[in-house]
Amino acid sequence: xxxxxxxxxxxxVTVAKIFSDNMVLxxxxxxxxxxTAKANEKITVLFHNQSKLTKADKNGNWTIRLDNELAGGPYxxxxxxxxxxxxxxxxxxxxxLCSGQSNMEWSVGxxxxxxxEIADAENYPNIRHIKxxxxxxxxxxxxxxNSNWTVCxxxxxxxxxxxxxxxxxxxxxxLQVPIGIINSSWGGTNIETWISRDAFxxxxxxxxxxxxxxxxSIDSLVNIKARAANARIEKIQNSKVLKxxxxxxAALNFNDTNWPKSNQPQIWEEQELGEFDGVVWxxxxxxxxEKEAIQNAILELGPVDDEDITYINxxxxxxxxxxxxxxxxxxxxxxxKQGDNCIAIRIVDNGGGGGLYGDAKELKLQLDKNDISxxxxxxxxxxxxxxxxxxxxxxxxxxxxxxxxxxPFAMQGVLxxxxxxxxxxxxxxxxxxxxxxxxxxxxxxxxxxxxxFVQLASFTTSGNSNEGCGWAELRExxxxxxxxxxxxxxxxxxxxVNPKDIHPTNKLDVGKRFAALALNNLYNTxxxxxxxxxxxxxxxxxxxxxxxxxxxxxxxxxxxxxxxKGFEIAGNxxxxxxxKAIIKDNKVVxxxxxxxxxxxxxxxxxxxxxxxxxxxxxxxxxxxxxxxDWKTVTKEAKYRIEKIQ
Numbered sequence: 001x002x003x004x005x006x007x008x009x010x011x012x013v014t015v016a017k018i019f020s021d022n023m024v025l026x027x028x029x030x031x032x033x034x035x036t037a038k039a040n041e042k043i044t045v046l047f048h049n050q051s052k053l054t055k056a057d058k059n060g061n062w063t064i065r066l067d068n069e070l071a072g073g074p075y076x077x078x079x080x081x082x083x084x085x086x087x088x089x090x091x092x093x094x095x096x097l098c099s100g101q102s103n104m105e106w107s108v109g110x111x112x113x114x115x116x117e118i119a120d121a122e123n124y125p126n127i128r129h130i131k132x133x134x135x136x137x138x139x140x141x142x143x144x145x146n147s148n149w150t151v152c153x154x155x156x157x158x159x160x161x162x163x164x165x166x167x168x169x170x171x172x173x174x175l176q177v178p179i180g181i182i183n184s185s186w187g188g189t190n191i192e193t194w195i196s197r198d199a200f201x202x203x204x205x206x207x208x209x210x211x212x213x214x215x216x217s218i219d220s221l222v223n224i225k226a227r228a229a230n231a232r233i234e235k236i237q238n239s240k241v242l243k244x245x246x247x248x249x250a251a252l253n254f255n256d257t258n259w260p261k262s263n264q265p266q267i268w269e270e271q272e273l274g275e276f277d278g279v280v281w282x283x284x285x286x287x288x289x290e291k292e293a294i295q296n297a298i299l300e301l302g303p304v305d306d307e308d309i310t311y312i313n314x315x316x317x318x319x320x321x322x323x324x325x326x327x328x329x330x331x332x333x334x335x336x337k338q339g340d341n342c343i344a345i346r347i348v349d350n351g352g353g354g355g356l357y358g359d360a361k362e363l364k365l366q367l368d369k370n371d372i373s374x375x376x377x378x379x380x381x382x383x384x385x386x387x388x389x390x391x392x393x394x395x396x397x398x399x400x401x402x403x404x405x406x407x408p409f410a411m412q413g414v415l416x417x418x419x420x421x422x423x424x425x426x427x428x429x430x431x432x433x434x435x436x437x438x439x440x441x442x443x444x445x446x447x448x449x450x451x452x453f454v455q456l457a458s459f460t461t462s463g464n465s466n467e468g469c470g471w472a473e474l475r476e477x478x479x480x481x482x483x484x485x486x487x488x489x490x491x492x493x494x495x496x497v498n499p500k501d502i503h504p505t506n507k508l509d510v511g512k513r514f515a516a517l518a519l520n521n522l523y524n525t526x527x528x529x530x531x532x533x534x535x536x537x538x539x540x541x542x543x544x545x546x547x548x549x550x551x552x553x554x555x556x557x558x559x560x561x562x563x564x565k566g567f568e569i570a571g572n573x574x575x576x577x578x579x580k581a582i583i584k585d586n587k588v589v590x591x592x593x594x595x596x597x598x599x600x601x602x603x604x605x606x607x608x609x610x611x612x613x614x615x616x617x618x619x620x621x622x623x624x625x626x627x628x629d630w631k632t633v634t635k636e637a638k639y640r641i642e643k644i645q
Contacts (some may be wrong), residue, residue, distance in 0.1 A: 013037040013081030016143055018406045021088045023149040024128045024180025026095045026410035031066040034408075037081045046078040047090075056081075071177035089151075091126060093178030094171060095411040098164035099194065099403070100418030102187030103454070103503060108165050109158030111507040121157035126177075127168045128152065129160045132184040132406070136193075136389065136397035138218045140404040149180070161185065163417060163454075166511025167518075174519055182411070184402045186391055188352045190421040191432045192639050193391050193398040199439035200395055205431045206639070213394060214644055221389045224644055229276070233382050236260055236272060246383040249281045250311035250344040252337075256283050259379035265302055265356035265363050268349075268380075275642075276354060277390065279383040282345045284374055286365065290338045295368040297336055299343065301327035302358020307348040313341055326358065343374070346383070351390050392421070394641055407443050412522065413450030414440065415514055419474050420456065420502060426473035426634040433481045452488045452517050453478065455623070457504050458496040461607030465568050465576035465626075468633030471607035475624050488517040491531055494621045499608040513620070528552045531620030537601055537627055544569055544579075544598045546588045552616035555583045559613055564588055566612030568605065569598040574630055576602060581614075588614065600628040 015035035025031050033045050037056040045052045045064045056062040073091035078084060098104055108117055129152065133145040150156040157165060161183040168179040200210035230241055237260050248254050262271050264282065269275055299317065301310065306323040309316060313336070318329035347355060356363065360375035391398050422429050441449045455478045456471060463469030482489055490513040496504045504510075516529035532548035532555060539545075546567075548555065557564045564581035569590050579590040579601075590601060604612040604624035614622040 012083045013041065013043060013079060013085060015079050015085055015087070016405065017147055018130070018144060018182075018409050019077065019087055020130070020148045022090075022128055022151050023087070023130070024091045024093050024095050024178050025069065026412060027071045027092045027177070028068055029410055031069065031410050032063060032408045033066060033077070033079070034061070034063040035079065036060045037062055041081050044080040046080070048075045073178065091128065091178035091180070093126070093180060094175065095180040095182065095409075096164070096167070096413055096415055097182045097184065097406075097411055098161050098415045099184045100416050101185065101189045101421060103420070103457070104161055104163055104415070104417035105183070105185040105187050106162050106503055106505075106507060107158060108160050108162045108507075110503075110505065111162040112505045113508070114158070117508075118154050118158055121152050121154050124152045124169060124172060126152075127165070127172055127179045127181070129156070129165070129181045129183060131159065131161075132182065132402050134186050134391075135401045136218070136391050137400040138216060138221050138389075138394065138397065140196075140400045142405065144402075144405045162507030163511045163514065164415060166508045167415060167514045168511075170512050170515035171518065171523075174515070174525060175523060182406065182409070184406070185417075186398055186402070188392070188421055189398055189418065190392050190639075191418055191429065191436055192395045194403065194418075195396060195432070195436045196399050196404070196439050196443065197396045199435050199442075203431070203435055205428070206395075206435075209639065209641065210395060212643060213641060218389060221394065221644075222387065225389055225393065225642070226385065226387055228642055229385050233273070233276070233385065237381055239381075241382050241385055246279075246281065246346075249283070249346070249381065249383075250316075251314040252340070252342045254283075254342075254344075256379045256381070259283070259381050261377050262380045264375060264378045265358050265360060267305065267353040267357045268355045269353055273380070273382075275393075276382070277349050277351050277386040279386075280347050280349065280354070281381045281383055282343075282347065282356070283379045284343045286341055286343070286372060286374065288336055288338060288341055288372075292367055292370075292372075293336045293338045294333075296333075297331040298366040299327075299329045299331055300362055300364050300366060301329075301345070302356060302362035303327070304345070304347060305353050305355060305357055306350045309346045311344045311346075313337065314344075326362065350386065352392075395639075403440070404443075408445065413452065413518070416451065416453040417510075418453075419478060420459075423456070423461070423470040423474045424634065425637040425639055426470045426477055427632050428634070428638060429474055429477035430480055432639070433477060434484055437481070437484055437487065448486050450486050450488075450518070450522060451484070452490070452514055453481075454490045454492055454510060454514075455479070457492045458494075458499045458608050458610045459502050460499045463607065463633070465570075465602050465605045468631075469606055470634045472605045472624065473632050473634050475604075476626070479623060479625065488521060488529075489623070490514055490517065491621045491623055493604060493609040493612060493624065494615075496610055499610050528616065528618040528620065532614060532616055532622040534603075534623065534625040534627070539598065542593075542596055542598065543589055543591045544601055546590065546601060548587070548622070550616065550620075551586055552618040552620070554617045555586050555588065556615045556617045557583060557613045558615070564614050566604045566609060566614065568602045569595050570600045570602075570628070571595045571597050572599060574600075574628075576600075576605075600626070600630075602626040602628070
């Protein structure tokens, strides 16, 4: 517990909230400590064998930089002004910032082997973790909301970032020094919310966009967004958005003739309704024969994002509040009628995507003897709009509240896992991702700050080499970011058991791969830490021979017949075919009888790349790649914000 000694006063000395009991400070470098006090007040900071003196500036801000410290502790950090603050149980070691979206936020308690990992956590009290509270602002916050460092134990570790914890555990076992993890992550966030306004203003790609973002308070943004949303939706549906309108929406005889139309299943963000959070009603009429009306019936909707209450002919038949659960509702006898029937669904969207989003085959009325498809045109009406501004509504919101307040806390590097939310704008990620890395490095005044990231895992998405695939293009943008110095990438396409789940639960091996990169690059522990990466091709008659870097002790496939999967080749017609692929002399030889003059190769150019099976003998998977520069499907997709007036 942070202890303040002395009289409470309006101008009492404070220290930034990133500093708390149980924290870890970065070893072997200057250690910034900062806070506020009365203007010109003298401040003394005591730590270990150090004593540093400064004074607050005219605005009451003060900063001290402690000298280098070796790994060790525990120590107390004492800040003295007119009051005294004492921060206890402080260690010195290695500090890493973990950031991104849900796969970084995914906790130890949600990961594989959680029970054993939680029990084992008692052996790692020198690992410490702080979860930055999820919050946003339209202008940079001076400090965090209340966030505290915790000691690793069975009680605390279930809520730690899984990847960050397994990375820390591996580092601790090898280095035997305290490890601190700052977890500033938020599920579903796009990259633009994590980039500062300054960076956008100095980017040719984003300068016009950010110029339309006024420097106003978050409350003002909320009011502006609410007015704009109401006006836009009332124009679409030609009626007021008033809660009292919804009375009777579930009834069979309700007149929905003038309601706008939508396609189902498909989230409304991809349709006319667009970016929207709130409550929407969907209605669908269907006809039954006399025999059909008396059969046993089950209504299948697929998953609904986020919550639903579902009615047939005005009678409630089910409800669910889990966004990723398929809705399967048994219809009691006597509800269905011969002739016209109506399904009405009241959907609550709390943020992100909204609506029905499963496979069209899942949206159906299942009868004893036949199924009736309900996919296609539905009517919809907005009942109410959810107020507020959310993390992806405007640029820089998460940066302002969750990154800016911890600058310039000393750390060794950054672990990043994000990109799923940017796959529809994958080509622009080539600019956005380097922009974020350079932005953070500039803000920390560490131009060589190590920045390691996870390439998107395998996930069942639409698209392939012939149709185009945003997921594959996002992976390519991530690979291209390796051109920046002091960056490194974890490939995890092989660590997915269920490719339909966007959250792979094997966070242990991702953390270990991160640790291998850090140990090799930063901690003088030479080890193979990368998988094969594309080097060059050689065309030999009807075959293409692919050479790789980072082959370790040799290329390898676990297939017992030696077949390498995941490769495609194309000729001048730009049509890709799956290639017969074999390893020969630590190269991969590709061919397909339908491609007589191959000129291009692609590997793992698909969302679900779990079948791809090229590795080095050390067990690291090959990096997805393509050798062509043919048209991408996301090149024209740009990050935009609603015009603010």
